[in-house]
Amino acid sequence: xxxxxxxxxxxxxxxxxxxxxxxxxxxxxxxxxxxxxxxxxxxxxxxxxxxxxxxxxxxxxxxxxxxxxxxxxxxxxxxxxxxxxxxxxxxxxxxxxxxxxxxxxxxxxxxxxxxxxxxxxxxxxxxxxxxxxxxxxxxxxxxxxxxxxxxxxxxxxxxxxxxxxxxxxxxxxxxxxxxxxxxxxxxxxxxxxxxxxxxxxxxxxxxxxxxxxxxxxxxxxxxxxxxxxxxxxxxxxxxxxxxxxxxxxxxxxxxxxxxxxxxxxxxxxxxxxxxxxxxxxxxxxxxxxxxxxxxxxxxxxxxxxxxxxxxxxxxxxxxxxxxxxxxxxxxxxxxxxxxxxxxxxxxxxxxxxxxxxxxxxxxxxxxxxxxxxxxxxxxxxxxxxxxxxxxxxxxxxxxxxxxxxxxx
Numbered sequence: 562x563x564x565x566x567x568x569x570x571x572x573x574x575x576x577x578x579x580x581x582x583x584x585x586x587x588x589x590x591x592x593x594x595x596x597x598x599x600x601x602x603x604x605x606x607x608x609x610x611x612x613x614x615x616x617x618x619x620x621x622x623x624x625x626x627x628x629x630x631x632x633x634x635x636x637x638x639x640x641x642x643x644x645x646x647x648x649x650x651x652x653x654x655x656x657x658x659x660x661x662x663x664x665x666x667x668x669x670x671x672x673x674x675x676x677x678x679x680x681x682x683x684x685x686x687x688x689x690x691x692x693x694x695x696x697x698x699x700x701x702x703x704x705x706x707x708x709x710x711x712x713x714x715x716x717x718x719x720x721x722x723x724x725x726x727x728x729x730x731x732x733x734x735x736x737x738x739x740x741x742x743x744x745x746x747x748x749x750x751x752x753x754x755x756x757x758x759x760x761x762x763x764x765x766x767x768x769x770x771x772x773x774x775x776x777x778x779x780x781x782x783x784x785x786x787x788x789x790x791x792x793x794x795x796x797x798x799x800x801x802x803x804x805x806x807x808x809x810x811x812x813x814x815x816x817x818x819x820x821x822x823x824x825x826x827x828x829x830x831x832x833x834x835x836x837x838x839x840x841x842x843x844x845x846x847x848x849x850x851x852x853x854x855x856x857x858x859x860x861x862x863x864x865x866x867x868x869x870x871x872x873x874x875x876x877x878x879x880x881x882x883x884x885x886x887x888x889x890x891x892x893x894x895x896x897x898x899x900x901x902x903x904x905x906x907x908x909x910x911x912x913x914x915x916x917x918x919x920x921x922x923x924x925x926x927x928x929x930x931x932x933x934x935x936x937x938x939x940x941x942x943x944x945x946x947x948x949x950x951x952x953x954x955x956x957x958x959x960x961x962x963x964x965x966x967x968x969x
Contacts, residue, residue, distance in 0.1 A: 579847035581952075582915055586884060586896065588842060589856055593863045595891045596814055599747045603736055606727045609745035609788045610891035615721045618739030621713040624654075625673040629706040632686055632693055633667040633677035635659060636703035643693040649674055664693050673707060680706035714738065724893025746891035751784060752813035752862075753777045754794035756804065756820040756830060757869060762796065775938070776819040776867070776874050783878050787886050804833035808859060814889055816862050817882055820869030823853040830866045834859060847952055849914045850935035851877040863889075872935045876917045876947070879966065899949060899964045902927040908950065908957045916950035920965070927965055945969040 580588075598612045627633065627649070634643060643664035649655040651670035659665055659676035667673070667680060685697030700706060714720065720738045721731045727743065735743060753776075760774040767773050774796050781791050792813055797803055799821065808816065821830040822844070831841060839859035844866075846854050850873040855866040865881055867874045879897055887895035905926035908918075918929040922945050929948055930940045949964040957963065 577843070577845055579845055579852070579914065580843050581847050582880060585843060585846050585856065586881065589863070589881065589885050590888045590895070592842060592858065593885065593889060596746050596749055596889050598744055600742050600744050603732060603741055603743050606743045606745055607729065607732060608786060609727050609743075610887070610893075611721050611723055611725050611727055611731075612744040612746055612891050614719050614723050615735050615738065615740060615743065617714050617716050617718045617720055620711050620715045621737055622708055622710055625678075625710050626708045627667045627669055627671050627673060627680045627706065628708050629680055629682045630668050631680045631682040631684075631706065632664040633659060633673050634664045634679055634681050635661065635677055636679040636700065636705075638662055639699060640695045641693065642695075645688065645691045645693050647674070678703055678707070682706055722893075724891060726892065746788075746889070748788045748790045749815060749886050749889045750792060750813040751789045751886065752792040752794050752811050752816045753780055754807065754816070754818050755796045755869075756799060756818060757796070758799045760796045760820075775871050776869070779871060779875065780817060780819070780878055780882065783875070783883065784886065787883065788890050789886060799829055801829050801833055801836065804829055805836040808833055808839065808864075809837040811859070811862060813862055815882075815885060816859065816864045817867060817878075818864070819867045819874050822855045822866030822868060831855060834864060834866075839864060846877075847914045848876070848880070849916045851880070851917075852914065854881065856881070870935050871938050872919075872941050875941060879947070879968070880917075897966055899966050901962050902946070902948075902965045904948075904957055904959055904961050904963050906959050908948070908963075910956045911950045911952060911954040913952050915952050916948075917966070918948040918950060919944040920946050920948045922946045922965070922967075927963060 638661060643662055645666060646663045647655040647657055648666040649671040650668045654672040655665050655674040657674060659674045665674050679700050681699055685699055687694045687696040720734050755774045755776050759770060759772045761767055761771045763773050777793060794807060797807055818830050821828045834857060837859055839857055841855055841857040844855035846852055851868055853868050854877045857864045867877045884895040902922060903926045905928040918933055919940050920927045920929045927946060927948050946965040946967050
């Protein structure tokens with residue numbers, strides 16, 4: 562039986578109602594568990610999602626440090642003078658304490674000698690041999706120009722939470738916290754296949770009505786920043802047996818097809834998936850462009866059937882393929898993040914499907930392309946964002962706020 566109360570695969574079956582985008586995304590996540598864990602060197606963890614909380618194994622700073630070049634003093638001795646008794650540099654602390662009336666030359670990042678509590682910056686210090694005097698206003702309070710032990714974090718603090726993506730800053734804090742390896746989800750194996758008798762490889766002479774295939778390279782480029790292993794299954798013809806064998810022989814966490822996912826006589830992805838032992842969970846999304854997208858399972862493999870139209874494939878990849886990969890890779894917040902922008906021109910009221918309008922962001926204002934036909938790939942190439950128009954949205958005026966997804 563189809564998963565999650567899915568729909569029958571036969572073309573003559575009743576057409577299901579349009580499924581809201583959020584519902585479709587949540588159904589995908591609910592039926593697809595993350596991939597297995599592995600531990601990798603921290604230098605190889607960039608862009609992965611953390612599988613377990615990471616806690617500090619040390620305190621940072623490990624001691625009171627100077628935040629400036631100058632002289633370590635006791636604030637109680639202000640306004641001086643002082644006698645310079647030594648020097649403290651980063652990694653080479655002074656092996657002595659500071660007594661009343663004494664100071665130590667100190668450099669940024671160096672440990673404050675015991676007894677000192679404040680740094681007099683060198684721009685406000687006058688030195689004559691070992692004699693040091695004030696040449697400005699000096700520090701205004703005790704602890705000025707210092708970084709106290711544990712200012713950043715202390716041993717045992719959580720540094721990065723499970724499900725967070727390992728950005729450069731999070732890698733740095735984990736390393737500073739004492740970690741040389743990190744627990745992550747393994748790379749997600751993603752198989753890409755394009756279907757259609759009319760398709761030819763890029764660069765091949767496209768004679769007559771032949772069409773250069775662009776979806777696989779577009780999708781691979783869209784996944785380049787994610788922890789994936791892309792398996793290119795190539796271009797497959799509109800042949801039920803060929804598609805069935807290819808699907809059955811696959812070994813991926815996620816199979817992404819483009820083309821053939823609707824209900825026409827030559828749309829064979831759904832019957833091929835069934836013949837290979839798979840099942841459909843849902844299809845027909847309340848989305849424009851991309852309504853015919855389908856989702857299902859084939860054994861342990863999640864399946865997403867995207868429309869063959871490159872613009873529709875692009876939008877559904879933004880909304881479903883990338884989020885599902887982030888979920889498989891352990892992301893706690895896998896959905897794309899929108900930002901607010903101001904409309905540069907009015908927009909008409911919307912119907913029962915959420916629109917993702919190709920648009921340009923200029924001087925903080927979003928301008929939708931005049932023609933939104935989903936066959937127009939050049940319009941997508943020239944766009945920098947998608948304006949999100951919710952189902953049932955009322956007409957909007959120039960100057961109104963709108964939700965956008967950045968794509969360039």
